[in-house]
Amino acid sequence: MDGDWEEVGRLLLPPPGANAIATPGIPPAVAFDTSQELLWTGNEQGRVSSFYSTELTRYTAFKAGDGEIQQLLLHDRGVIALCAGSVHMALRRGPPIWHIQYGRPYMTEQARDVIADGGTSEILVAGEQDQMFVIDVEKGIVIKQMPTNDYYTKMKRCRYICAATTTGSVNILDSVSFKKIKTWNAYTSRVIDMDAQHDFIVTCGISARMQQAYMSLQPEAFVNVFDLKNMISMAPIPFPAGGAFVRMHPRMSTTSVVASQHGQIQVVDLMNVNTNNIRQANLAPNEYLSTMEIAPSGEAILLGDTSGQVHLWGSPSRIRFAELSNPVEFADPEETHPALNWSVDTPLSSIGMPYYREQLLSAWPSHMIFEIGAPPQKIDAQTTSQLKVTEWGAWARKTRNVKRNQVENTRAAEKTSTSLQAPKFLSEKARESANDASADRRISDVADAIGATELSSMKAEVPVMYRNVEIKYSKFGVDDFDFGFYNKTSYSGLEIHISNSYANPLLQLMHFTPLIRNSALKHTASACVNELCLLCELGFLFDMLEKAEGSICQATNMLKTFSNHPEAGKLRLLEEDAPGASLTAMLQGLNRFLLQIIVNDYQREPPHKHDLNNVLATTAVTSYRCLNCGSEQSRAGSTFVTELLYGPKVAVRNQRPRNMTFCEVLKSSVERVVNTKGWCIRCKGHRTLETRNTIQYAPGVLTLNAAVNSAEARQLWSVPGWLPEEIGVIVAQGQFFCYQGKDLEFQKQKGRTSDKFDLSVYSLIGLAADINSGQHQKPHLVSLVNVAHSRPQAPGESQWHLFNDFLVRPISKEEALTFNTTWKMPSVITYQLTKSNNYIDNSWKTNLDTSLLYIDHNKNPGKRTYRPLTPQEAPREGTIIALDTEFVAVRQPEIEMNSDGERETIRPIVYALARVSVVRGSGVDEGLPFVDDYIKSKEPIVDYLTSYSGIVHGDLDPRLSKHNLVSLKVAYKKLWILLNLGCKFLGHGLKQDFRVTNIHVPKSQIIDTIDFFFVKARLRKLSLAFLAWYLLKEDIQLETHDSIEDARTALKLYRKYLEFQDAGILETILMDIYRTGRDMNYKPPQMKKDGHLIERTETPPISQDGHLGPENGIGIGGSGPTTPVRRPAGLAPGSGGTFGSGWTPGKGSLGGGFGGSPLR
DSSP states (O other), rough: OOOOOEEEEEEOHHHSSOOOOOOOOSEEEEESSSSHHHHEEOOOTTTTEEETTHHHTEEEEEEOHHHEEEEEEEEEOOOEEETTTTTEEETTTEEEEEEEEEETTTTTOSSSSEEEESSSEEEEEEEESSSSEEEEEETTTTEEEEOSSSEEEEEESSEEEEEETSEEEEEEEEEETTOOEEEOOOOOOOOEEEEETTTTTEEEEEEEEEETTTTEEEEEEEEEETTTTTTTTEEEHHHHHOOOOEEEEETTTTEEEEEETTTTEEETTTTTEEEEEEEEEEEEOOOEEEEEETTTTSEEEEEEETTTTEEEBBTTTTTTTTSOOOOOOOOOOOOOOOOOOOTSSSSSSHHHHHHHOOOOGGGGGGOOOOOOSOOOOOOOHHHHHHHEEEESSEEEOOOOOOOOOOOOOHHHHHHHHOOOOOOOHHOOOHHHSSSSGGGGGHHHHHHSSOOOSSOGGGGSSSGGGGGGOOOOOOOOBGGGOOGGGBOHHHOBBBOSSSSSSHHHHHHHHHHTTTHHHHHHHHHHTSSSTTTTTTHHHHHHHHHHHHHHHHHHHHOOOHHHHHHHHHHHTTTTTTTGGGTTOOOHHHHHHHHHHHHHHHHHHHEEEEHHOOOHHHHHEEEEEEEEEETTOOOOOEEEEEEEEEEEEOOBBOOOOOSBBOOOOHHHHHHHHOOOOOOEEEETTTTTTTEEEEEEEEEEOOEEEEEOOOOOOOOOHHHHTTSOOSSSSSEEEEETTTTEEOOOHHHHHHHHHHHHSSSSOEEHHHHHHHEEEOOOTTTTTTOOEEEEEGGGGSSOOOOOOOEEEEEEEEEEOOOHHHHHHBBTTTTTEEEEEEEEEEETTOOOOOGGGTOOGGGGGGGOOOSOSSBBBBBOOOOOGGTTTTTEEEEEEEEEEEEEOOOEEETTTTTEEEEOEEEEEEEEEEEEEESSTTEEEEEEEEEEOOOOBBBOOOHHOOTTTTOOOOOOSSSOEEEEHHHEEEEHHHHTTOOEEESHHHHHHHHHOOOOOOOOGGEEHHHHOOGGGTTOOOHHHHHHIIOOOOOSSSSOHHHHHHHHHHHHHHHHHHHHHHHHHHHHHHHHHHHHHHHTTTTTOOOTTEEEEEEOOOOBBOOSSSOOOOGGOOOOOOOOOOOOOOOOOOOTTTOOOOOOOTOOOOOOOOOOOTTTTTOO
16 A cells, blocks of 8 residues: 555445435445456345446446345456355346356255355355355356355465355365365454465454453454465464454565454555554544455555445555456447427327237137036046056056046036145156156145135135145055155154154244254253153254254154153143044143253253243242232242233223234233132132232243134134234333334334333244144144244244145245134244344254263173273264164054055054164274164064064063163164264165164265165165175075174175275176176075074174174185275275275185274
């Protein structure tokens, strides 16, 4: 910055829209053009504007997206705008080149994204999400997608890609492979600005400091510098004013420009931080800098302030933006039209108008429209696909949806095409070769067919999306059902074939309440192993719903623990104990029970904090006054659920009585002034007592039971918009004041000007509603949730979704908050403090208690089949573990046979987890189990499935079992800890294991060998026993299954797969496997000795030194053919094992000197 630099121009940014009023605001994104004399800005409404030269005259403006412009990137072809929801590229003149909208499979919409220039043809997009992706600038398509464990807020490209994370560190990524090279911990809190150029990274950050009586985030007084050439930190730049913005000079490689929010600018040499040049920007009082950019030429600096103005600094004698500027293309001058003197005598024919010689079809008279005949009956796609051609035509088996000789009223079917047909089974779709898109109707298509002109909730007939949904079962069970047909969102639904699944809407409501979610996960990550802890089960369920990202989930373990709770049966909250009871009454009772129990669970685990009690409990003093003698008593207490009381209409003097507002109902319900019969101590008899609540504290989460039990209450709820999305609460002098609408806005304004009013604003999280579908369908419950409040960043608008068990779809706010007294009524309502919205606390992941992995719960004497982990073997992200589980049946399937002799599954067989085995997947003890848990069963077992599970009578009985018998909670929590530590689960056919275990593992953490040795065109997956016989020359599962043996075998197959892949012969091996399998019926030959089947032995025990004895080892001596390799064979990165170049898993050892691993 030369001595003659000064402010050469100032511009007030244009309004956000064409017809919007200009208001002061912060420019979200600004950038200098790299090849033309243009300055680019983007506003919060998704509009991009450009200004020409130092006079900053308007050049172009265009719409790039619907949300805020978060970053601008200049390219030779045009300008790229990163919006909240899309990436847009346009010519500098404005016409679009391409546009990529969020919501596709490779993109995840988040609150904040960043973009980095990847060269002339590619750009890298990342942000506060788990994926990064590369966009081809020429084609406008995503060409690569990569997972990432870090959330990025800033990205710059020099010799590397430098990306600042949300945790205050800067990751240095390779510009070609995008792999992390080094992590630089710049600040402890957050990096607020960063620039990278030449060989240096400079950053500004913030940190928490004590300000009077509270902590606040303040800019750091030092600008940190990192040397990219030597990969070391340099001496920081002192900047007492607090660095908020920093840029490297584009032409002077060691010069940096730093600015504070108050307008102080410092130019400093990184090699000599004591030499600097300080300037001060001209800012109005109470204004602050909001952005800073330096031109590519280094001759201009742009400063933006909070009033919406941009200040251009430079030398008046020589200032330019681009280093080598190209001429700017301006629009052609508009043609001038001759002026027309308009008067009452001017003929209308002087204005050209279109003329039609014939009458338009839209003018067809309505009395000449008739219905003639009936449309032909449509043949469904299932029948068409099964047609068999003969000499006289084609025939197919009659479908089950119509009776014999039944004639369909096709005209009525054409008018009401809102019925939702069940989707085809996944196995049927896999067999179909024709791509008939019309046969696969989506729920969104059906919903769109239900009149778009009026709200569905206002219709007399129950819309399709609110009706009962049912799971159809094929011979492959529930896994064959297409749940994706009903849900195309990123939010998961819950299955309904589980007992007490009426609780699903309440569980969804709690999941999307951040304060409850945070507390549940925080408690779940503790050392709690209480098998009746419902708060832990909620945490497990919430974590599963988050990880599933739209995949179907089930609350099996949660509902099983709830069913086993001794208090649940006493309160008649179980379906089997209350047949025919009102679901609304049961859900409201469950709401009261669950909130009380989880608060107790939270307090039971040290350090016995009352955080959750403060979140959920309304504290009040209840006074009882006898109306006979006037004596009064009081008692302090708290309640977790408020039952709404609906009083009479409000009488207004000289006016007709009006209906109560929601806030008036809420106030009367919380204060609860009612007369009841009770015992009076002074009168020594039953008298009429007046009870009143004096409110002391309002909770963070306000949970309400609607209790719509009267005609007056139904009339109130039938008013559209009666339930507000936002309410305000003031607790003062024992009274509860509630405001909504204009009253709330007035109180907000009043609170800004006065400190006397402590106004707490609550946002509506969602509600559970009772759907009465009529006499042909059973009543059921749904939840309507505003998921916007549970996202990490507020999206800026409501995002209401309907959760009808496993049917999930977005709906409008009006649809969610409109009720119909004939079929849709509220049951449970949840409000949360607005300031707690979007607060997602993931600190539990770093505070996860892993002590359970190192504890041996086995109290039975005798040899062990496992050895627990030691702290030195602590799993970490990427650690491979081999898993296998065994199940038993706790309920037989319910099968119905119709008049045609067809069998239809009403309820499938129900399995319960019986054994979990986890084997070390790497290290010296590779193949050695560290978990071998048998699960205590509280349910009666109807079939031990011994030939498949190896479980026999007595194995799961605490009185008879000789195994390591633990509760389901302990076994499950071990797997959950390993999952959240980032371990990779290896096994064969893990989908069923995860389903019965009731855990969701992301695909990135699954290594399933059933997919490695599978050819999609063959439509058949191979069994573990067959692959072990063919590839490993081992015979397993001779008489029964053993989970440790299966887990080890899957681990060997994985090593084999890596070996084949490394040698480049995987395709050939797969063809040979399927060829042999076809000849062998895909089964290994039966092993016999002396005419009898060879009986398999039990799981070999662990010797005293903690290893498998040599007589029981897996690696038996002997030579065999080995797989050729192209290079010295080694395991995949991170596998931890080191095999010799000629060693084949399962074929014996090389010299016998490989330590204690049973795989060696």
